[in-house]
Amino acid sequence: MTTSLSPDLARLADPAVRPDPYGVLRTLREASPYTDPASGIVVVGRRSDCEAVLRNPKVSSDRQGSGITTVPQMPNLMNLDAPDHTRLRRLAGKAFKPRLVQQWRPRIEEIVRELLTDMAAGENTADLVSAFAYPLPVRVICDMLGVPREDHPVFEKWARSIAYTVDPQLVPGRLSIEVVQEVEEARAGFVGYFGRLIAERRHTPRADVLSELISAEEQGDQLTESELIITCILLLVAGHETTANLILNGILGLLRHPGQLRLLRERPELAEAAVEEVLRYDAPAQMITRIAREPFTIGDTPVTPGTPLLVLLAAANRDPDVHRDPDTFDISRGDPGHLGFAAGPHFCLGSVLARLEGSIALNAFAQAFVEPRLDAESLRYRPHVAVRGPDRMRVSFEEIRVDAVRVTGTSERSVASRG
Template sequence: MDSETLLARISDYASRPNPYPLYAELREAGPVVWQAGGNCLIGGYHHIAALLHDPRMSADPRTRGEETQKPPFLRLDDPEHHRLRTLAMRPFGPPHTPGRVDSMRGEIDRITKELLEPFETGGQIDIVDDFAYPLPVTVICRLLGVPREDEPLFRGWSDALVAAADLKPDQDSTDTRKAGDQARIEMGGYLVNLAEQRRGQPSGDLLSALVNEPDPALRLTREELAETAVLLLIAGHETTVNLITNGVLTLLRQPEQQDLLRREPELLPRAVEELLRYEPPVHMRERIPHSDIDVAGTRIPAGTSVILVLGAGNRDPRRFQDPDRFDPTRTDTQHLGFGSGIHFCYGAPLARLEAYTALGALLPRLAEARLVQDPPPYRQNAMLRGPRHLPVQL
């Protein structure tokens, strides 16, 4: 089929259960595959990795020349990105030392056990609604200091923000963008008001740490505090929901790998890395070159929307042996599941810990479980890909 329609076909909801044949077509079509809308796709591992580290590539959508409001620091470039990322990371503790994430191990274990208690009675459960969603949401809300009774507020806001963040050829959906903007405003307002209640009264949570920063030169403005708090909450759970759910789905489809992990639980950390390669929670990232660049002999003009298909790079046979096979014993798992370069996911340690804890606790219960529906219903978003529901009979 016409390679110029690849993004449209990848974005088509019918492709959500299995986009990998389209990713293979993308890699086969060439290092750079131009689309009908003027943007281009790149699906080879080595080219994606190089561009994620290329300082000429911008994450800021304003690089295209569009008049838009300042994006969250996830979509900013250095030095502004570095400043805001550093400030957001400070409450987690010094780099390379035990910090808040390590201190949450016991709490994550307790939350996991609480969520699994209803599973003991058997019957049908939804892995997403009953486990994979509430676990990371509860963890990030407790890290931020959100009252437990307010946690349900974030489901609707998160869904609207994720829908607005999708990369699709028809991205001019005004209603979707407006809903996303409104959700960002409401969530940001809620979190800033919560933080302000703790100004001068530190309470040990992340919001309290951000609003009580002792160095005046490092304090966030109200707008920056809102954007940073929203990003921490969304990034702190959305991708982890997909990672856990995709992991359960993969293991239920491959009982022999389940058996292996039950026999050798020490392989679980390696299995999580393999899941991040095999079924990553994030499948695409957009970058825009500041200046003309050359990729494998193809000139990409400045301002072009370049979509790096991480999900295709993770299964590139030029990088990984037998890439379409899920292998928990694989030692070469230098995946793109958390991106790479300056925008590498700073929530990676928390996501890994949650996935490791969740899958380890679920493994004994999956031995006699079966999928009620395969493929399950997926979320609309092609970029943040994962099942919307995963009904399982225990």
């Protein structure tokens, strides 16, 4: 179906657009909703249309075989519909409820301090991608799942490969055979790894999310072995790339808007609002795809069953109908919510954890870094289209004051996970 694309849509996938896709997204939003004549994809970019599509029961997340994603998918939380999706989400969601996630706050703060300490020990410059934003969520989700620290590096590589599976096919043939091979390799690696870890936890449960997932039960219903594995992979990948990008896009926003950085430094209570603004202004999840299951219309645009839909979350987040001065980064704006976590039945399962990690990390950056300066030449973006974030981002600084980061308490979890 998606064998060719009109130029506007193809520009989204252009690497030259990666540093700033918002001009293209604006053009697409203003033209939307419309059916791309070349590909048949329905482009949805206005806030109200995006929300309507995401909440519409006539729209499916089962994109398999639709041609809109290039990499073969496994049935998981992101591509299943009710009732399978509801069942999985109900079971897997137990581990990500606010009350449980809050228990990890001290551990997250501890990890942040570890990373700051390591950076402070080096020269007065650091790549915040590899030294801060990626290791933080990987360590957190690995600790939550009970993955030993020495296994983290291989997870980063696998997770990076798997992230291609959510990219919409915008340019035919863009995903090379090598990428597909990498994805298959990563998938096989994860399956083998988690298969062994699950067997261990079945035998000896621990105070970690994996043990909770294994025992999670709803009216006699449990996650099967393959559902457990797939859910672990999803949590790891989803809780890794996106959170790292949330932190990086946030730090970049603060560095490019010194007044906002100063504001957060003076008012750390704005850390949560800052995360919301990053999710609106420069969201890690830029777009998602859907398939029409039954006929419906978006405005005057008719949608027939089987039609792929491209929902441009990042365009909707800058819709002037909803947000005043939508292109302004303002952590104190207090606007109505964004679509950074999408909406409807697939609303981000890990939103509470992402917000917690994001607010701790952004606040730590604001409080600990003395005179941080972006090395603009170093900034490189990852090639992924749907998940947006820097691949390299060097920041120089005069000093890192690790003690400026508040510690709220000791972590029982961290003791348990080391046990």
